[in-house]
Amino acid sequence: MARGTEAVIDVPALARNLQKVRDWAGDARVVAVVKADAYGHGLERCFPALGQADLLAVATLDEARAIRVLDPRIPVLLLEGVLTGDELAAVEELGLEMVVHSPEQLEWIERSGRTLAPRIWLKIDSGMHRLGFALDRAREAHARLSDLPGVHEVVLMTHLACADEPDHPMTARQIQLFDDAVEGLAGPRCIANSAALLTRHDARRDWVRAGLLLFGVSPIADRPGASLGLEPVMTLSTQLISVRHVPAGDSIGYGARYVAERDLRIGVAAIGYGDGYPRNMPDGAPVLVNGRRQRIAGRVSMDMVTIDLDGQPDAAVGDPVVLWGEGLPVEEVAGALGTIPYELACRVTRRVRYREIPYLRSAARS
Structure with missing residues (x-):
């Protein structure tokens, strides 16, 4: 891993x-x-x-x-x-x-x-x-x-x-x-x-x-699973593999889609469309870094995604990134993309390592 x-x-x-x-x-x-x-x-x-x-x-x-x-x-x-x-x-x-x-x-x-x-x-x-x-x-x-x-x-x-x-x-x-x-x-x-x-x-x-x-996961757009008392079963996560400074006016990623309006700290996370995270995820889509909300900045590539680390001056290589799941409803991420959560859950690829929290009857009742 x-x-x-x-x-x-x-x-x-x-x-x-x-x-x-x-x-x-x-x-x-x-x-x-x-x-x-x-x-x-x-x-x-x-x-x-x-x-x-x-x-x-x-x-x-x-x-x-x-x-x-x-x-x-x-x-x-x-x-x-x-x-x-x-x-x-x-x-x-x-x-x-x-x-x-x-x-x-x-x-x-x-x-x-x-x-x-x-x-x-x-x-x-x-x-x-x-x-x-x-x-x-x-x-x-x-x-x-x-x-x-x-x-x-x-x-x-x-x-x-x-x-x-x-x-x-x-x-x-x-x-x-x-x-x-x-x-x-x-x-x-x-x-x-x-x-x-x-x-x-x-x-x-x-x-x-x-x-x-x-x-x-809820199929109703304005009623996320958590509001219904449901718990997310999948949490898709990765880590930062680079943190870099991007000056105002410079672009980030393929196609130069995102142009920095100010000096930025950009985190590079080890996930991309090769893992099932959609290439067409828009700028501003939410992710969690160290449990705090941040925004996608730049086009998703096969192996990496770039994140605006605004408000986290101490974010560093190795810090955890959550794409959806615990703390970030997949329904919200799907909404940012204009799709449904079914598609996101089903498209995660075999390159991602799966790890389960095992089922124990006592844990299920707690």
Whole structure:
């Protein structure tokens, strides 16, 4: 770890966040969404803290296989179902639950004659127009899935497009369209994702799906995770490797984007887009140096980022720098870039050393 660049994963914080989600969910069961290597946090290192979830959800078969290496029996949901009929063999072998979102998938299942998990998930398109059966095909699809051998329960689900905007009228419309389409059909309902869990009590049905919330991050722009009682699970940090004086009028970094308006002390931190810290991070974006807020000054390069050390005359080589996490919400950093925190967490590269705070039951309860 010569560069001092690391992502610390607080696994006990993940367990506490999951308990917070369970408290919000009330009587609903909780799907813990851990796709994309647990949103970039590392599935294997996070896995010990996920025992409170009723089910884990992933996007791909390879992600499901990774869970099966860790636990052969924990319930796992394949959120996008299969991409070809041939993949049904792997679904059966791994003992997965799966989402069925298209007529093609339904036909592959019917033709295969395979015995699937007793619970299957029917996705209905209530207006997002990405995946799911059309509203007027929901009843037919439900009947056909219910008739499959070995299927005992069909979960009726949909996905909300604008739940992260609490006042957006589309959310209420989607919920109503979904309710109308499935009225009278047997089976549990699943509507709420992380955003809807926070903003729509009427979307908390029999199941809720929590992803980003588990990692201490809020999907609501003006409600950071800390304000909700959540704890950051990832802290991305590095150290200063150089401190230099830049006279007024001189530029800093590639493209001479940043020009010093006054004499500056500039810190060079050992992180860049080769580590997943975005190249297009703007001047003025926040970082912490020695626990105090400072600002990016100049274009991010592959291995380094330059920081205005205004107000820290004693900052020196070796001092700690936090890019996001403990003390600096990733939501704020994402906002400075004009993106969402999901993207930042998922883009950290393999060059960064990961270190976890291990999960102990006593630590998780403290």
